Amino acid sequence: MTFVGQSTAAASEQDTGRATARDVVAAYVGLTKPRVIELLLLTTVPVMFFAARGIPPLGLVVATVVGGTFSAGSASVFNCVYDRDIDEQMRRTRRRALPRHIVSPGAALVFGFVLGILSTVILAVWVNPLSAVLSVAANAFYVFGYTMLLKRRTTQNIVWGGLAGCFPALIGWTAVTGRLSWVPIVLFAVVFFWTPPHTWALALRYREDYAGVDVPMLPVVKPAREVGRQIVVYSWVMVAISLLLWPVAGTGLVYPVVAVVLGAVFLVEAHRMWGRARSTEDLSRIQPMRLFHSSNLYLSLLFVAVALDPLLSR
Incomplete structure (x- = not known):
């Protein structure tokens, strides 16, 4: 091209x-x-x-x-x-x-x-x-x-x-x-495992668009139940890695508390979407955009907690 x-x-x-x-x-x-x-x-x-x-x-x-x-x-x-x-x-x-x-x-x-x-x-x-x-x-x-x-x-x-x-x-x-360390690498990994659930939820909503232009996004080539399953797997890994920042960086209690609460909410939403996807291919019932918007909120609040932790844990 x-x-x-x-x-x-x-x-x-x-x-x-x-x-x-x-x-x-x-x-x-x-x-x-x-x-x-x-x-x-x-x-x-x-x-x-x-x-x-x-x-x-x-x-x-x-x-x-x-x-x-x-x-x-x-x-x-x-x-x-x-x-x-x-x-x-x-x-x-x-x-x-x-x-x-x-x-x-x-x-x-x-x-x-x-x-x-x-x-x-x-x-x-x-x-x-x-x-x-x-x-x-x-x-x-x-x-x-x-x-x-x-x-x-x-x-x-x-x-x-x-x-x-x-x-x-x-x-x-x-x-x-001025240098790299394990702390930003952990956060790098959080975003890495957050990206597939976030993007696949959006791609599920617009899968006909992607199919029409031959872009093989996962929701185009796999049924919704498989997309939901993979979203759940990535979500669990994402939440687990987010909690690693606590011991790796020696954060205060603000960050891990927020990470646990946000992670629990995100996992519930991911499992609910997977449950809906196992029973239907109807996007109006699967409601993938709920997870998409939840993922935006999750990442936003998690990184706000990253910024606030050193300020509130003194």
Whole structure:
């Protein structure tokens, strides 16, 4: 597949001409997938608080957030350019900028490269070289590993492709300490095992979309009951690993208490969805989006606890 097609670019130029400046700005912002960036930053900043055992320097936080935002945005832009053919056919993605021809693929590519370069410079100069290298590695893996290699070829696409989304925990830690340790690796693993239940729940909701464009997400090739079973397995491993942070990092009681409560709630929801999936293939009864939204809340509150633990356990 080529990144830029002449016919698509021509159509883009025509439609861009009809779009208002506000439409174009909104389109460029949309290419960066702001909601994904929010989630990634949510696993970066709390780790910085934990690494600092308190409140990290404001300037360092700002530089890390800005650099991380540009890096994640760059990867998302490249993903949108490469996947624009299937995005045009899927209900969930057909309103993105490239399928609507508000931004041309060529312009999007330039935008992606600019964001990537800015992010690397910001992290290397105002944070540290290790954080910059980790950011580039995450970006490259998401684009080349997940988007171009795994997504359209294997049911394990999101399992291994999800590694890119785990790097913010490492970047947040190295931004403060300048080195890696077992603490951020544990949090890296939490996000790794959280990603399949989170993504498979969404993919189950939109499995017809993925099937229509031949993307072999697990819910496309396996029945809902098998998807539910695997979600439960990953969820148990995720919760178990989340509790490892207590002995590994020597946290106070705030974190383990929150982790136990959140983990119990998440496991109940995962088992309930699996139970519904064992009796029907009807998505309206399986209600996979309940687990999807629960997963967002779980990760958000867990990392809030990571940030608050050193502040409340003094």
